[in-house]
Each structure stands twice: as structure tokens, then as C-alpha cells.
Amino acid sequence: MSQHAGPRAESTHHRLYEFAKAALTRIFVHPYATVCELYCGGGVDAEKWDEAQIGHYIGIDGSSSGINQRREAWESQRKAYTADFFELDPCMEDVEIHLKDQTNPADLVCCLKNLQLCFETEERARKLLLNVSSLLKPGGYFFGITPDSSTIWAKYQKNVEAYHNRSSGMKPNIVPNCIRSENYMITFEVEDEKFPLFGKKYQLKFANDISPEIHCLVHFPSFIRLAREAGLEYVEIQNLTEFYDDNRAQFAGMIMNFGPNLVDPRGRLLPRSYDVLGLYTTFIFQKPDPDVAPPLTTPLLHDVTYIQDEAKRVASASDDCLEG
Template structure:
């Protein structure tokens, strides 16, 4: 079967996700960096890392991801950088004990897919973030992309509200569990209006994708809290639509090459592309360097028993959206620190509902 005849998922979705991955790599990765990628088995991206001129690559994923085949494929390419691959689950296994020689060695740890898997339980999320902290050298960054639970839940809540506002003939006590759009369908496994901070499952079916993917909502305040416990400082959580708007002057050309299905002739995202991009968010944390002054600032979240965090999604978005104090000069948004954008406000941004 020719490559053109092979069924492919929605090209728009994958092109947009590729744009975000490439942009983040261009912002963060510097020549000769040691990069650790969690859940790396999703595809062969050796060329991307070679273009970034990294010095060493560490790939970590569960055995069932096909990481053995990926290791063989990468080694056969004989790239300029060295590689190590490990069949380990970063949200259940102790990487510090298993990879003693690799601890505190990575300049960057990235998770460009599957962060949401660790939100099946608090223990898994805590384990992953502690593993990240053990791998990073002081001053290093943890960054990546994950479905934007704020946007997804807001869409679901809007759907529920519209359902109840229709007619009195609707069955009482029944909550619609599905959000349908032109390019995707989101289905929650349990029909309810509230959910716990961990273990809230849903399925995301993108046009052309077979089959639907099962995810867990990422509760951002819990992510920040557990990261802080692991020694990682919050930098930014930004919906990909905002990320694109902030970076399009630099990266618009990347999307222009994808054709008319993604952007218009002026480089503006088409409504369909904007809707798909809005389902995802970037996240950025940093492991503080005690020898660097001044240290990175982080927002203060209200101390409380985390078992009390079960609430409607809109509640925590209203109560816990906190604007931190201005960071030291030269820090600001991460893209400013890397010298890509001009001055702009630094703020804690949980995505607004579309």
C-alpha cells in the first residue's frame, strides 16, 4: 500500500500539534543540551532533535509503547548526538533509583504527549513530577503539551447548561455526556456535573482518528501544587491559541507551509484550526538553581486539604486564578527570557472558555 493510501488521522490536528512541538523546541532547546523526553515512543522525531543541535537524548517510555523499535531506528540513523533509551513508566517507577547516573543531568525534560495519563491518581502525578525533578539539573526546565482541561470542561459545562435550558420535556437528572464539533467529539465516561481532581476520564475522538483516545482531565492547581512539592517552580500554563498569537510573528511561516486547510493567506488560523488548537495547552516549570539570584517566583495557592478540591471546574478557575508578583527583570514570559518576544506582562493564565 502506498503512503498516500494509508489511512491517516485528521491532518489539521497533527499539523497544529506539530507546530506547537516545533515551536516549543525552538524556544527551549539550545545547542549541546541534554534532553530527556517522557513518553517518547509515539513517533520517530530524530531529525527534529538533530536540527536543534542537542548533545544527548534520553528517551523514556513504557515497554508497550514500542520503545525498543524506536531505539533501534534511532541508532541506525547515526545522528550527531548520543542517545539512551529506557523502558520505564515515569508515573509509577522510581527513576532516581533506576537511573542513578542520569539524575540531575538533564537540561530539559519534556512531555509532549500523555502527561494526562498520570492524572489517573494523585500518586501517579506525584511520582511523575518527582521523577522530573530528579532528572533535571538546577535551572533546568520541564515543559510540554497536554489537553487543556479548562477549555474541555468549559465546553462540557456549556453543553450541560444548554441541555437544561431547552424544554421542560427533558428528563430530569440526566446530564448529556458528549460534546460534538466539526473536527472532534469529547465524551465523558460518567455523566456528572462534578468531578474529583484526579481520575476524571473522558474520550477524545478527532476526525479521522481510529480509535478514540482515553484521557484524564489535568487539574491545573493540583499540577502546580504537586510540582511545587517536588521542587519545581511554576512558570506558565498557556492555551495553544494564546501561544500561537504570542509567537505567530516568529512561527507563522511554519503553519503557512501546511496549506490552506490550517491558515488563511494572511497567516491567520481558520476557525476550525483555532477550535482544534484551543483543546491543548502548554505547561512550563523550572527547577530552581540555588546559586542563581534572584530565584524564580511562583504563585501562592491557598493551603487546604486536597481532598476538599472536589468541586465544579468553574469554581477553582474563579478562586485559584492568581496573578503572581512581577518576576525579576529578564524573566517574564518564557519566550521573553529566551529573547524571542518583546516585553509583556507575566501572569498566571488558566485558559478561558471558548
Template sequence: MEQGEKKQGGANGEEGATPAAAREPEQKLELKRLNKGEDEEDVSPAKKLRTDHSKEVATHYNTLQEVGLAARSQSRIFYMRNFNNWLKSVLIGEILEKVQGAGSRDVSVLDLGCGKGGDLLKWRRGGISHLVCADIAEVSVEQCQTRYEDMKRRSHANEKIFRAQFIAADCSKELLSEKLDDPKLMFDICSCQFVYHYSFESEQKADMMLRNACERLKPGGFFIGTTPDAYELVKRLEASDSLSFGNEVFKVSFESKGSYPLFGCQYHFNLEGVVDVPEFLVYFPLFEHMAKRYNMRLVLKQRFSEFFDEKVKKDQHRSLMMKMMALEPFPCEAGGQQATENTEQYCHAKEHCDKAGVRRPVGTLSRSEWDATSIYLVFVFQKMS
């Protein structure tokens, strides 16, 4: 695996282990009516009475069972989830380096949409001083707080663990600054991982989420996150013969195609055993425009495949990838099993392994997992002075 990692998906310029669909440059796709003016919006009574999906999202994540490592390792998307977690780790780590490199010693972070606390260890490793965790799912926030308390209890006597506050709130409707224990608290970083797209149900909700993310950032502070790429989703929908697309691990279903409003463009996303909720397209040029209201400028926007290709070239990131088991060894050890018995899922990896000079095993994901993770992008905004 160690030797194979360096051959995988761009670590040394070779392309064998990543499908072309996950590596192709973003195509310029004209989204019909996506950038129309607000005066052209459909304001029919049916639109005005559109269901608020916040409770549905909260209920889903509140009822999602917490499982141990043994159960997670049996998941069909075990390596994909690890890959996404590695990508977040690299993003968070590099932004923390920037903040601390600029002279900030007591780093404060807002984890907007913290879930069950999956990023707590990242903040711990980053040596931050203060963390505010906020999420719409009350049960998730409670589990996040329990994780934090366990982490403090198990820490070394001489280790200083960051202070933390936990807030259960709909961050697309409620102003977080009114709920802070310290009303004067300002943040160096706001992290919003796989969450912001829920707020694009309406302009009001998208703006409130953005306000919570950016209003209390210090000058030079960062708003970072991950979200589905609207262009990629629409491209795949338009190429489909139906109103849905996907594979054995994920499915995206739209209500219609050919017309994509700026806000409230709903689709249903299902990811095996993890996500089964309505989401909304985030038209990124509009997202970027709205962020300017809060004096934010875009400094990075990359698809996951592009971010991966760039970061995996660095030794420390490859080492972390191995530690986090973010790629699946191919071929697997004698007597072992790949994540799926469908050999066609690894044609790209086999083709790569057959090249001269490639040492086995290589690190990869199944084709379905690459296909699923390639719908996402990374973004970084910075607060102007």
C-alpha cells in the same frame, strides 16, 4: 500561501482566519467541587477498586499502526497534526535557545512519553548531546529506537548525533532514575508532550510522573509540555445537553457532570484515527502546587490559540510553519480539494479573504480542527536554584 500566512490568525493583528471560539480569553469557570479538600473525597469501595487504565493506554499506542507520509497526507486532520507539531517545534526550539544561551554546551534531554519518536528531529536540529526516551508502550519505544538508528545511519559523516537511551516503562509507576545507564545523569530539559494527563488517574501516579520529570533536572532546567485544559473541557461539557461534545474530528465523553474530583476525573477522548483512550482532567492549580515539591516554578501557561498568536508574529516561526505545512491554504489551488468538502468549515477563512487588502491564499485550519486544537495548553516550569 506565503503571502497568506502573514495575514492569518494574528500575524498582523487581523482575526479573520481563526474562529472566535479559538481566540477568546480564558473564561473563569467555577468547577464544582474541583478544588475540594482531600478529606471530602469519595472513598467508597467502588472508588478504591477503580480500574487502572495504564494497560489500556499502552495497548492502544502499541497497536496504532505506523503510516507513511502519503497516508498521513490523506488524513482529515493532516493540517491540525502539522499545526500541533509546529507548536511543539517552536516550544522546544525556544527552550533549547534559553538553555544553550545560559551556557550549557552538552545538553541532556528526557523525552517523557516519547511515543514513536516524533520529536527526534527536533532534538537533532537543537544540537543536544544526550537523549533519554521513555514511554509506556514498548512497541512505540522500539519504533522510536529504530528511527534513531536510521537517523544516525543516514547522517552526514561530519555530523555528531546525540547519544540516546530508550526505556519502556510506566513512568507514572516506575522510577526512571533507577533505569538510567548513567545513574549520575542530570537533565537540562524534560519534555512531556500530550502525555501528562494520563497520570492524573491518582495522586500517586501524578506525583511519580512529576518526580520522573523534575527530580533529575539541573538547577535552571525546564519541564515543558502540552496537555488538555481542564477548564476548557468542563466549560464545554457544562454547555452540552449531554455527557459529550465534539465535532466531525474529535469527541470527548464524560461519565457524569457537575462533580469533578481532583484525581481520577475520567473522560474518553477520540481523535480521528489517532487517539481513542481514557484520559483524566489535570486541575492546573493543583499541578502547579505539586510541582513546587520538586522546587519547580511555573514560568508559562498558555492556551494553544494564545501561544500561536504570539509566536506567529516572528518571521522564523512563520517560515517554519510554511515548511511544516502547519496551515491549510484557503482557497485551495484550482483542481485541488480542501481537507473537507463541507464549505461551512471555512466560513471564517472566506470572511477573512473577503476583507479589503487580503491576498489569497491564506493559511488556516477548518473550524472543527481549530475547535479540537483549542482544548490544549502549553506549560513551562523551571527548576529553582
């Protein structure tokens, strides 16, 4: 999401994304915790850590301008917590080298943007998750937000199916590569009917944006597999609309602080909010603590079945009509 204030900051999708970040923070972050934020660049929402009363903050970002913005935001605050900042790309470099003598320093590691960029290759995704594992204390959580590839792919497949039904066998080699709603347009860079595990790029452009964001689909079974190999156990991957509905009693009042016209008087998501939030998902993993309880067992998910089941689930839950 954008790191700059301005007209975009007032857009529906930006306000909803900021709400989702604040909601996750409220659930996971406890007072005096040590929190590590991956791809922390920018200082727009830095105050959420102050409000959460954390004890120590570790900011990691590959952009020198981004990390400087974040440092300046911290320095301009009341300094309620201590902080370290590291300029490095966590899907390219070893974090441990920069941490020096600190071993597993973080109670929580979050990645609230850019996780999807790490899924350009398996090597990048693996490096990120190994770094997360080295940062986390036993029992600690890795959580964040990323575009929901299951939802996006289900919409894409629905679009392809509708196109083929309309064309009645005409132009069999042409696959539509766009998904449109009144709020956004998603364009896949390569027309394809297959979901590769890594490197499936697309552009996401919201209605009020000048330029699109470039993302990669996150193949969730591969995400779970690589996390397990790095010593992290899967807890949950949940679409943000479901996440909101499950926690509506807690968050209905809170979401109203992020602007008008997001929910109805009963706190239910309005159609535009549902459409935008539905593009994203939470993810939660935990580093097991062998001294507290036996490690959780992660269910083995067969890739094809998982994606098909997700596609059916999303297709049945979604009533939006997509154009080719």
C-alpha cells in the same frame, strides 16, 4: 497522538499537534543540551532533536515496542547526538534507580504526550513530577503539551447549561456527557457535573479517527501544587491558540510547512485550526537554581476560583456552537 504514519498523519489535528511540538522545541531547546523526553515511544518526529543540535538524548517510555521504535529511529539517523533509552513508566517507577550514577543529568525534560494519563491518581502524578525533579539540573525546564482541561470543562459546562435551558426542568437527573464539533467528539465516561481533582476520564475522538483516545482531565491547580512539592516552580500554562498568537510573527511561516489550509494569508489561524489547537495547552515549570537567583514564588490558586475564572475566560473567547 498517533505514533504511526499513514492516513491519520495527514489529518488536521495531527499536523497541528506536530507543529506545536516543533514550536515548543524551537523555543526551549538549545544546541548541545541534554534533553530527556518522557513517553518518547515511536520515531515519527525523532528528527526534531537532530535539527535542534542537542548533545545528548534520554528517552523514557513504558512500552518496549515504543522504546524500540525510538531507538531504531535514532540509530537510523546521522547520530549527531548520543542517546540513552530506558524502558520504564515514569509515573510508576523511580527513574533514579535506572540512571545509576547520573545526578540531575538533564537541561530540559519534556512530556509532549501522555501527561494526562498520569492524572488518573494523585500518586501517579506525584511520582511523575518527583522523577522530573530528579532528572532536571537546577535552572532546567520541564515543558510539554497536554489537553486543556479548562477549555474542555468550560465547553462541557456550556453544553450542560444549554441542555438544562432547553429541557426547562425536564429530566433533571440526566446530564449530557458529549461535546461535539465538526472536528472532534469528547465523551465523558461518567455523567457528572463536578470536576474531581484526579481520575476524571473522557474519550476524545477526532473526525477521521477509527477509535478514540482515552484521557484524564488534568486539574491544573493540583498539577501546580504537586510540582511545587517536587521542587518545580510554575512558569506558565497557556492554551495553544494563545501560544500561537503570542508567537505568530515567529511561527506563521513555520506552520505552513505542516500543510495547507491551517492559517490565512496573514498567518492567522483558520476556524478549524483554532478549534483543534484550542483543545491543547502548553505547560512550563522550572527547577530553581539557588546559586543564580532566589526561587520564583508561585501564586497560590484557589481551586474553585481558578476553574471558574478559566471557564469564564474560555466561554467568552469561544464562539463555537456546541450540540448536545
